[in-house]
Amino acid sequence: xxxxxxxxxxxxxxxxxxxxVIASARRxxxxxxxxxxxxxxxxxxLAKLDPIAAAWRDLAGRALEPNxxxxxxxxxxxATVFGAGAGAVLVWAGTSPQKLLGxxxxxxxxxxxxxxxxVLVGWTHPYAPLGTPLVDREAAEPVIAxxxxxxxxxxxxxxxxxxxxxxxxxxxxxxxxxxLYRARMPSADFGRHARAQLAPHDDRADYIERSMGTRxxxxxxxxxxxxxxxxxxxxxxxxxxxxxxxxxxxxFSLEAGGWKGQAGTAxxxxxxxxxxxxxxxxxxxxxxxxxxxRILLDGRPIAATITLRSADAAWFWKIAYxxxxxxxxxxxxxxIAVTEGLLDAPGIARTDSCATADHPxxxxxxxxxxxxxxxxxxxxxxxxxxxxxxxxxxxxxxRAVAKKLRELVHALAQR
Numbered sequence: 001x002x003x004x005x006x007x008x009x010x011x012x013x014x015x016x017x018x019x020x021v022i023a024s025a026r027r028x029x030x031x032x033x034x035x036x037x038x039x040x041x042x043x044x045x046l047a048k049l050d051p052i053a054a055a056w057r058d059l060a061g062r063a064l065e066p067n068x069x070x071x072x073x074x075x076x077x078x079a080t081v082f083g084a085g086a087g088a089v090l091v092w093a094g095t096s097p098q099k100l101l102g103x104x105x106x107x108x109x110x111x112x113x114x115x116x117x118x119v120l121v122g123w124t125h126p127y128a129p130l131g132t133p134l135v136d137r138e139a140a141e142p143v144i145a146x147x148x149x150x151x152x153x154x155x156x157x158x159x160x161x162x163x164x165x166x167x168x169x170x171x172x173x174x175x176x177x178x179x180l181y182r183a184r185m186p187s188a189d190f191g192r193h194a195r196a197q198l199a200p201h202d203d204r205a206d207y208i209e210r211s212m213g214t215r216x217x218x219x220x221x222x223x224x225x226x227x228x229x230x231x232x233x234x235x236x237x238x239x240x241x242x243x244x245x246x247x248x249x250x251x252f253s254l255e256a257g258g259w260k261g262q263a264g265t266a267x268x269x270x271x272x273x274x275x276x277x278x279x280x281x282x283x284x285x286x287x288x289x290x291x292x293x294r295i296l297l298d299g300r301p302i303a304a305t306i307t308l309r310s311a312d313a314a315w316f317w318k319i320a321y322x323x324x325x326x327x328x329x330x331x332x333x334x335x336i337a338v339t340e341g342l343l344d345a346p347g348i349a350r351t352d353s354c355a356t357a358d359h360p361x362x363x364x365x366x367x368x369x370x371x372x373x374x375x376x377x378x379x380x381x382x383x384x385x386x387x388x389x390x391x392x393x394x395x396x397x398x399r400a401v402a403k404k405l406r407e408l409v410h411a412l413a414q415r
Contacts, residue, residue: 073283231298
């Protein structure tokens with residue numbers, strides 16, 4: 001079906017109708033190209049995905065919504081640490097040669113609720129706080145439908161699906177909502193929260209001044225001058241493969257010297273995590289997708305951040321600083337420098353902070369918010385979805401109470 005467009009100006013009120021017609025025609029073209037029976041869908045272990053890395057990487061470049069954590073350069077090293085029992089539903093075009101159109105990683109949790117009641121949970125881990133699957137933007141709707149249909153009809157997979165850390169709005173959410181409505185698949189959202197993101201659109205001039213205020217910026221400049229009195233103060237960025245490899249060591253050192261080091265959770269204290277960390281950044285930096293910003297005082301690193309990039313998106317992934325200099329707010333200073341760089345990069349439309357909701361530092365600098373949730377979906381029509389929803393709600397309440405008790409015990413132990 002040919003689709004013809006024009007650049008002639010349209011009368012007011014016509015644009016929306018025209019866009020709807022074009023979108024409908026485009027969906028018909030996609031349906032013709034990728035008919036329901038033209039897909040080849042399979043489940044494959046994450047440990048067996050290395051042979052398809054090239055096709056997978058190509059898909060990441062065509063994704064409806066980019067997700068650097070699901071790209072092979074990041075996910076394959078991560079799978080060696082966090083991928084036990086995990087796999088992915090792969091949706092291929094039934095053409096020759098085959099073309100990968102969908103990547104949906106997950107893990108089957110057999111006893112999520114303490115009993116044998118399996119749930120297929122989207123694959124995330126402490127270093128990958130985003131669960132948006134990779135879907136070819138030109139065939140997104142039929143590919144997402146093919147994924148859900150495959151899981152619903154595979155007796156080896158659970159009939160309950162939980163997608164952690166997925167955006168509540170955006171292209172993927174809109175298409176998923178339409179498909180669930182048409183298929184009459186029930187769903188419920190849990191863990192709804194919004195974390196900071198930098199999405200200035202065309203509103204880039206004086207962004208930092210408007211978000212932080214002149215008084216706070218004046219104070220930070222004063223602190224920077226005081227730091228400069230202690231030695232040569234340099235802000236630097238590493239974004240090529242050799243310099244990134246060197247800068248990673250500075251990040252490891254700063255993280256280990258802080259509270260994560262005291263808690264035993266710093267990456268450098270765990271050989272497997274350290275390997276994943278360095279392997280992922282090495283592969284991504286070869287593609288120009290990593291920037292490590294640092295503050296050096298007389299050549300000594302006192303703060304470091306790691307930013308990842310893919311397509312028109314970025315992720316403010318990691319930050320660490322020398323707590324001996326905490327009174328000078330080096331982490332805030334470096335975050336502002338990173339923000340200025342992102343604002344000057346017109347190819348970056350938005351940057352995810354990867355932070356917790358209501359973060360006391362980044363929320364004061366980045367004004368926009370990314371709404372996220374964990375979406376529970378019932379795939380089988382006969383499934384009593386109310387039972388599943390109730391179990392998930394109870395599980396989260398129990399875990400919240402347990403977390404508060406741990407925090408209370410920790411607070412009492414510090415007295």
